[in-house]
Amino acid sequence: MSTTQSSKPSNPGHAFMRALRQDHVGLSRVMREIDTQAHRLTEDPEGARAILVDAFRYLLRYHHAYHHPREDRLFAHIRARDDELEQTLQKLSHEHESGEQETERLADDLTHASSEDLAGEYGAALVNRINDYLRHTRTHMRHEETVFYSRAERVLTDEDWLAITADDGPDDPITDIRTMRASYPALARSLDDPTSHLGLNRPERSSSNELRLQVLALTDLYGGLMYEAIDLTRTNFRRLKSARGPVSLVRAAGTIYADNLRFAGQCVTRPSRWAVNTGAGLIVGWLKPYMNDQQDRTGEQFGGE
């Protein structure tokens, strides 16, 4: 098994490559946020839209404006030194272009849609497009890591690095929380929140929650009986198979009969016990507000005296 060394050879491109990798940190964090918000878009259009628009603007103003041009310069120099990667690098450069166009379109479509549109079919179609966008971007990052990140430092010369690193732009603003708060306030607020809720957008009505709990309890009840029935059948077969001669067969049949009878009893008593308990619970639930009301009135009377 080969091992990897942490210390890289001193190389003028090392800092540049480290910066490229560091850009993927910000990109990955924002991908996660876009994924969170895309899944809320149809249910909370205004809340999700603000964050998504900020996220796409951040991608356009930094990743498409500086990160991808840096990578494209790198691709061009690698292609000149290593023609084996010609097609792959061309494809990656093309993905940068198409990615930028789709980011612009998504930002525009989100900005110009009405809340009603976002909550309806148009919003659902937009969510699908965002999901495709996320899938492509993540796959693109994965390809970049495997295809050229490891190769660049091996094949490029000092002159290449000088040309690549000249005219470099700013650092990723995601590393500076003040810049993020000033330029992308909705996104910054959301990134600051250490807890994300995925799918918890529509609060359940307590009545439907109660009904769901009862259905689950019933599933547990009959699931349990089914589970025991399968176990009992297995045991019964084992008993019959192990019977040697008529006497032990009769004895096994007797045990099977008794166990089956006990289980049949359980099949009758458990559901009825459940029905009685649930019924009692429901009656108490219905009476509770009335009883609380009565208590409050009594309290008021005493308070008044």
Next chain:
Amino acid sequence: MVSWQTRTAKLLSRLTIRQSLKRELSIADMRERIRSMERFFPSVPDDIRIENEPGLSHCDAEWLTPSSGPTERVILHLPGGAFMTRFVRAERLLLARMCRATNARGRLVFYRLAPENPYPAGLDDCMEAYQQILDLGIPPEHLIISGVSAGGCLALSVLLKARDLDLPMPAGAILMSPAADMTDESTDGSRVANAARDAVLSLERGDEIRRLYLGEHVELANHPYISPVLADYTGLPPLFFQVSGSEILLDDSHRCAERARACGVPAEVEVWDRMPHGWQALSFAPESGRAIARLADFIRERCP
């Protein structure tokens, strides 16, 4: 909206795993049942190479390498299974998918199980695996430790013990619904509120699980290596929790994350709506793919 695949998996779990956890535990029976359920999980895809060497002293372990050309990243993964059993194929596939999504190599540790090997055997195996990775020269800044359920608890224990032994910390930790409280004294919170909603776990036999895991040392239940919810998290790397809102273990993640943040450790919690415990391993469900994509994002954030 929960997918039909996840709904079906929830129903089947409710009718099988949950039922066996509600009844008297026969470890042999449970392991046998899990083996038969495992047939439904596909094998690891062909583009992932599996090797066993170098091994560990007391347990099996595997290296998973994606053929796409891995980066320096390594994921040390500790499977779940209430410290007593495990879904071997499901965990292997889960790690394979994580490795593929991040161009990482994976280390899967089949630590020794209770009751044959009670605490600290399992933790010792995980520590040996961690030390081995460091000894192989893999830089800790390229290492992520992950675990599901009981494996999540062990992942936290490895971090705490490694810190106590002054070993270097990995770049981050992924904790999928960790079972991080063996004291189990909660009379409210998710263990009570979600008792009926949890499609997989039931704590009706919680005492028995604790007794089997701890053997003769039940008094150790509130030791931080066993119940990391009670630990001091100072010096730990960033933690990333994924948990379902309908699990009995929901509060374990929240409590660990709160303690971590109080100690200055960044800790994020993702609460997923209506997912079954360990949904990340359900390779046929779209929510599992989404969860893994998000875990991969976190790994890229921590190991650029």
